[in-house]
Amino acid sequence: MAIKILWLAPNFNHYKARYLNHFANAQGIDLTVLAGSGRSDPSDKELLDNLDFKSIRLEVPKYKFGWSSEIRKALKTNFKDYDWILIPAEKKNIILFLYAIVIRKWYKNVKLFSYNHTYIKPKKGNVGIIDTLITRFFYFFLDRVIFYTEESYTKAISGKLINPEKADWANNAIDTSEIEKHYFFELPPRNPISLVFIGRLIKSKKVDFIIDYFNQISNQFNENYILNIIGDGPEREKVIKAVSLNPNIKWHGTLVDEEKIAPIMKDASLVFVPGLSGLSINHAFAYGRPYATLSADRHGPEISYLKENENGFIVKNDLKKIEEFLNNRKKIEDFCIAAYETSKTLSIDIWREQIVSALNEKK
Numbered sequence: 001m002a003i004k005i006l007w008l009a010p011n012f013n014h015y016k017a018r019y020l021n022h023f024a025n026a027q028g029i030d031l032t033v034l035a036g037s038g039r040s041d042p043s044d045k046e047l048l049d050n051l052d053f054k055s056i057r058l059e060v061p062k063y064k065f066g067w068s069s070e071i072r073k074a075l076k077t078n079f080k081d082y083d084w085i086l087i088p089a090e091k092k093n094i095i096l097f098l099y100a101i102v103i104r105k106w107y108k109n110v111k112l113f114s115y116n117h118t119y120i121k122p123k124k125g126n127v128g129i130i131d132t133l134i135t136r137f138f139y140f141f142l143d144r145v146i147f148y149t150e151e152s153y154t155k156a157i158s159g160k161l162i163n164p165e166k167a168d169w170a171n172n173a174i175d176t177s178e179i180e181k182h183y184f185f186e187l188p189p190r191n192p193i194s195l196v197f198i199g200r201l202i203k204s205k206k207v208d209f210i211i212d213y214f215n216q217i218s219n220q221f222n223e224n225y226i227l228n229i230i231g232d233g234p235e236r237e238k239v240i241k242a243v244s245l246n247p248n249i250k251w252h253g254t255l256v257d258e259e260k261i262a263p264i265m266k267d268a269s270l271v272f273v274p275g276l277s278g279l280s281i282n283h284a285f286a287y288g289r290p291y292a293t294l295s296a297d298r299h300g301p302e303i304s305y306l307k308e309n310e311n312g313f314i315v316k317n318d319l320k321k322i323e324e325f326l327n328n329r330k331k332i333e334d335f336c337i338a339a340y341e342t343s344k345t346l347s348i349d350i351w352r353e354q355i356v357s358a359l360n361e362k363k
Helices: 013-022 069-081 091-104 131-143 150-158 178-179 207-220 236-245 256-266 279-287 301-304 320-327 329-343 348-360
Strands: 005-010 031-036 056-059 084-085 111-116 142-145 166-169 193-198 226-228 249-251 267-272 291-294 313-314
Touching: 005 013, 005 069, 005 207, 013 031, 031 069, 031 313, 056 313, 069 084, 084 166, 091 111, 091 131, 131 226, 142 150, 142 348, 150 166, 166 329, 166 348, 178 256, 178 348, 193 256, 193 279, 207 226, 207 236, 236 249, 256 267, 267 279, 267 320, 279 291, 279 301, 279 329, 313 320, 320 329
Parallel strands: 005 031, 005 084, 031 056, 084 111, 111 142, 142 166, 193 226, 193 267, 226 249, 267 291, 291 313
Antiparallel strands: none
16 A cells, blocks of 8 residues: 655755656655745746646745645645655744644644754854754654755764654755766766856855856966856856856856756866755766865755765865866866766665655654
8 A cells, every 4th residue: 555645845846846756656655745836036947747746736935835824724634645744844844843743633643754954954154052952843743854864864863863763864866867868977078178067046056156266267277168057046147247258158047957957067077066065966976077165064965975085075275176186187087987986876766765765664
């Protein structure tokens, strides 16, 4: 008999649609997604065709999702029909979560779970006492918590945030099968040397930093350098200006089709996202491309996949290591191979198996 799951998704972007489609195709899974309208942002595109799960779509934006009476009503109406209900463990969802706890008293066969980071973080700054208390509150009332990485899972248990019997992990993933339709691993060309930035054009991603850095190295060296920027968002004007001043900077806007992304990644020697990084690391590795970012306290848990001086760099103060890397063909080849090997442990099929296992285990 199939496990019936209701997955609440305040923001239903293309990444989420694709991996949930794979989850829905797992044997013994009957998935429904209760989705809001997400963000009004051109960097978020949705995939609405060829989805293999049922969906309940409500025109509630992400920032209102956790407070919405419309969402609470939909949750109450559908609650009893499912074995597991996923509610994202986030501060903005705390009213919705409290509501779900109350409803669960009426339907004791229904369990609540979440898929998340180690801590429920503040918008800015480091995790404080209040954040820790809120994290423990969520974990106490959830029936199962699945963490994004094994490292996140280990930290939560060692930090005594959660009862180990409730905890599990599944490496966060992108739809690697979609990439495999359009790309077979190969080493990048020797010339030109291409860098790729991929992600939303928001302040935390620091697209202005890579533009300044690229202008510096392309002026400093005689080599033919190219910077490809994939993404859109509030910082787009900085990119438009950069493109007008440097013909070697190419802006592709938001791309969600791997068929269009593949030719850009195929030519890349390095994916460099200076700001906060998460699934873009998985994306780079799936193409067998090393990844570089700046040191920060608030990177996503996927940063644990990056192995310093093996499949990428976490740069603190010295950017010379990137310049040296780009001018060392042997290193580029070695890092690309290492990145591709890492990606084999982060496939969508493995992720699906881990999620299904976490929900099937009797603890």
